[in-house]
């Protein structure tokens with residue numbers, strides 16, 4: 001059973017319609033700015049969770065009409081919540097495990113969004129997911145992938161906040177919620193992108209006062225970046 005099938009309700013309570021404080025006060029704006037436009041683009045979201053993000057994108061770029069929207073997650077219970085609470089009219093909802101071949105044709109999408117998903121997947125799964133993103137992206141196409149920053153993971157480990165629970169390594173989230181995690185180095189993500197001929201810019205995302213006022217756990221992080229964003233462009237075929 002996918003990890004999030006078990007915690008889907010708690011996750012939705014934690015993340016709500018804006019993704020929780022870190023996303024609401026910081027990351028959403030960064031990602032929405034990076035999207036830049038949606039007119040006529042075919043958009044795929046991987047690991048969409050409760051699906052809060054695309055409604056925000058559609059609101060920000062209201063008046064523009066995407067060609068297609070596909071909202072996916074490994075967890076069917078997350079998808080149920082997405083349909084129930086963050087429904088996007090005209091969108092397709094599909095269960096998709098990003099570690100395995102995607103059920104889409106080559107060049108089917110202009111934009112792929114994967115927020116805090118690849119850090120929950122083993123390295124082999126990440127390599128496969130990035131290869132599949134490359135395959136199903138048009139040229140030019142954009143992959144916006146955000147992961148928990150490896151430096152942040154290292155700081156959690158140093159403070160003894162990572163825990164092995166059965167087959168999962170977990171990290172703390174809000175309240176009593178713990179989330180699965182893989183300790184994947186930045187260089188590994190970069191190598192996967194590079195090997196697939198994907199151009200990318202990476203950006204460290206640091207917490208702000210607004211965020212840590214609400215999310216007390218982030219007060220401890222000091223100058224450690226919390227998230228790592230890869231804004232990727234697939235150009236050659």
Ligand SMILES: C[S@@+](CC[C@H](N)C(=O)[O-])C[C@H]1O[C@@H](n2cnc3c(N)ncnc32)[C@H](O)[C@@H]1O
Pocket residue numbers: 002004015019046047048049050072073074075078096097098099114115116117120121125179
């Ligand atoms: C930390 S949550 C992020 C959800 C959403 N992107 C957000 O930012 O709120 C990670 C999501 O990735 C999904 N996920 C984990 N492993 C996955 C996999 N192998 N394939 C697809 N989705 C996966 C989980 O079910 C969960 O919904």
